[in-house]
Structures are given as C-alpha cells and as structure tokens.
Amino acid sequence: MESSTTSPTTFGPHTLPANDNINPYAFSVDLDGQWFITKGAMIAYYGDIRFEAVTAFASQQAWVAARFSSPVYIHDWVIAEGHGKLVLGDRGFDINSYTLEDGNLVIKANNLLAFEPTLELKQSIVPGFVTLIGSGTFLASSNGPVIFVEPPFRADPEALLGWADVPSPSVHHDAAWMAQSFATAVQGMVGRASGEERQYDFTGAGTILLQSSEVVRHDPSLARLVESQTDLLSPSQAGALGRKLLAREQAAKS
C-alpha cells in the first residue's frame, strides 16, 4: 500500500528481485534451468530464455511427461528454459509464491501461474483444480489477497482457490435455501439458480485458501475436462445430454 505515490523504481537485470514480488501484481523469477509457466503469464524477461510449448517438450524429454501429467491442461502451458530474470503477471491479480516441502496442494487451475519442475502436477478429482506434489515453489494469482482459513469450513466454489493437507471436500447442499427456492418457484417468483445452495465442505486438519469471488473466467480446459468425463455415459445417455446442451445454448441466445 505504501510507496504508491512515490516515483516508480527503475529495475535492471541485477536490481530485479530474485524469486520475489516486484509489487503485489508482478513477480520476478531468477531463472536458472526450467520453469513451467502458463501461456500469457510472462510479461517481461532479461537474459537468455526460450519459451516452448510443453507439448513440444514432452515428446522430446521424458522428465516433462513425468512432471506434467495432465493432458487437459497441457496446451495452456509452456516451459521457460535458460538463464535470466523472468517477470510474471496475471490480469493485475495479486500474485503470491508458495513453497511446498514434500507437500500436496490442490489449486484452481485458472489461478496457477507457474511452478518449478521439482514439483509434479496432476489433475485433481475436483473438476477445474490441479494438484501439486513434491517440494518446490509455485506462483498463484488471486483476486485480492489470499485468505487462509482452517477447517471445519464450507466454501463457495467460486471463491475457493485451493487447499493443502486437507482431505478432499464433499459437496454440501443448503437445505433451507433449496426449500425456499422451491417454494418461491411455485409462487412464480423468478428465482435464478445462482445462489448459495451448493458449497464445498472441508473437514479434518489443514489449510483452505480463499479469494474474493471473481467473475468466472472462461476456462478453455473445462470443456475438455467435462467432455472427457462423458465417457462414463452410454451412447443414448450421451445423445440425450447433447440435446439438452443444445437446447440450453438456444435458450441462452434468445
């Protein structure tokens, strides 16, 4: 909050912070080797750094495939390789670095910005989230500063940023909300589904990460993720689902 009114600082390759925030919204990585970063996260760099799609890398080097095991998200990631200072940012969101030590942390895929290859990325069972396993540093963006809370806690799915060392959440439905919504629907009131009827319920020990709820950003991977899960359906069920989705699109257009 301070120094916002003072004159801006000028940084050079040696004065840029090493693995630290430049300001709340930009982070400088002291790159020596490889980092995984999301497409579009790089805003500037000094030094000799090459950026290559993870897909291109994975076909050549076995370690990449071992570290990045998520076909759904692989198209959104690149590997930065070389030496220098790499500045990362994301839509003016707050950027935080976290260090895991032999840990296991689940984070919203949209908000994960970059991670060291000492960490391993896998898809979480909860759609739209990824799991980071191992030891190392990663960067995540959040809308406003991150809020840490401890279970027992129930979180709104949109506000949930991630969780660490907690058993996977279950879904809690607010009975009072559902009963009320149904009653009002019968009365003919316009009650849209956007409500608080559904929450993620955390129990056990650990930490939950929250952010101020954001406008849900279009996540290109989500469609792929959902589509891959339709393998569970029988052909006739899949056809019925397709017709329903089509009807929904047409209803939204009109």
Add this chain to the structure above:
Amino acid sequence: MSSMGTTGSFEQVNSKVVRVPVSPAQPVLARRGAMLGYSGQVTFRPVFGQGHGVGGVVGAAMSGESNPMMATEGEGSVLYGYRGLHVTVLQLDGSASLTCEADRLLVHSAHLQSSVEFIGQGGVRAAVRGAVTGQGLFTTRLHGTGPVALLSHGGTFAMPIDGETVGVDPQAYVGHVGALQVELSAKVGWRDAVGRGSGEAFQLHVSGHGTVYVQASEKKF
C-alpha cells in the same frame, strides 16, 4: 465478541473481503452470491423484495432496485466478498440513515431497516437523473443501528459535508449518510450533443450535513 444488540462487528479481512459473525440474535442480510465461505452452523435463505409496504415491494419491482438478497442465519462466522470489488464497512449509529444503490450493498445487519424510495423529490428532475446516471429513480435507504458493508470499484473515500456543496460525478457516487440533498445538475451544451463535451456535463450536487462516499473510479457495475 461482546457484540450486543446491533453494535458493529464486521471485521475487514482485506480490502475486498469482510468477516461477519452471525448468531441467532444477529442475523444479517447479504447480496446473493457474495458468500465466500463460512464456519459453524449457518444457513442461507433467499429473500425477496425490500422494505415494507407498497413502497417497498412495488418500488422494488418497478425500479430494478430489487437486488437479490439472502438472509444468513444461525451461529458462525461468514466471509463475504463480491467479484473482487472493494468493500467499505460503515457503522450506522441510528442518528442518520444511509442512502445508496441497492447493488452496492454487500451485507448488513438484519436489524437495519431498509426501504426503497425516490431519490430527490421526484418529478422531471429525478427522472432525468435516473435516465442519465443509469442508476435508477429509486435508491435504497437503510436506517437503524448496525454495521453495513458497501461495494465499490477501487475503494471509497468519505467526504464530510457541513453546510457546503460538493459536486460528485454520478458514476463515482457510492452513497451518503445523513441529511443531504442530492441534486443532478446538467450543463449540456451543443458540445456535449456532438460528443465534444468535457464528459462532465452531469454532476451530482450534494449539500447539507453528513458524509458522502465516493469511489475512486468512474466504472460502474
């Protein structure tokens, strides 16, 4: 935690999130979709309409001032925030009421009475203001004693007014507390008509005794 009656107990977690204790004696009303998370035995219930009587219900229906709200009841602590907008917590002491657009209300004590009312004295002038500012002819007024959290884009600052008149950009106006008159002044010349105006043709002139809250942005939501 000795929050007796309706004294304020909203805790600002950061610039965008507020933590609100809820108890059977202290339910709150919040914007729907603004709950980020909670601990304890807390339930949420959608509520419709605001205020009481014809003015409340009809006004809400007519004006688009029918901001979807929900009641939060039970025993626990709830985090509220909305789309990354900044949050300002005010404490109403019962001596003056708060006037603001309904969609600015993030959460407030259920002990506060809300009503929907005409902004200004009505008539052509109010109609013009509503049309111009896009903020509707109706505003929400909260009175009583208790805390309220307001949403703004980029945070608010308070401008105390004691007899003088302050001009505020209609888009930057968030709300006001106290006995204030809010009037729209329009100085529209031919330059504005052809799009070469200063962009400040319309201003809200606020006068009286109280405090007006202004956001550091002309972006509405």
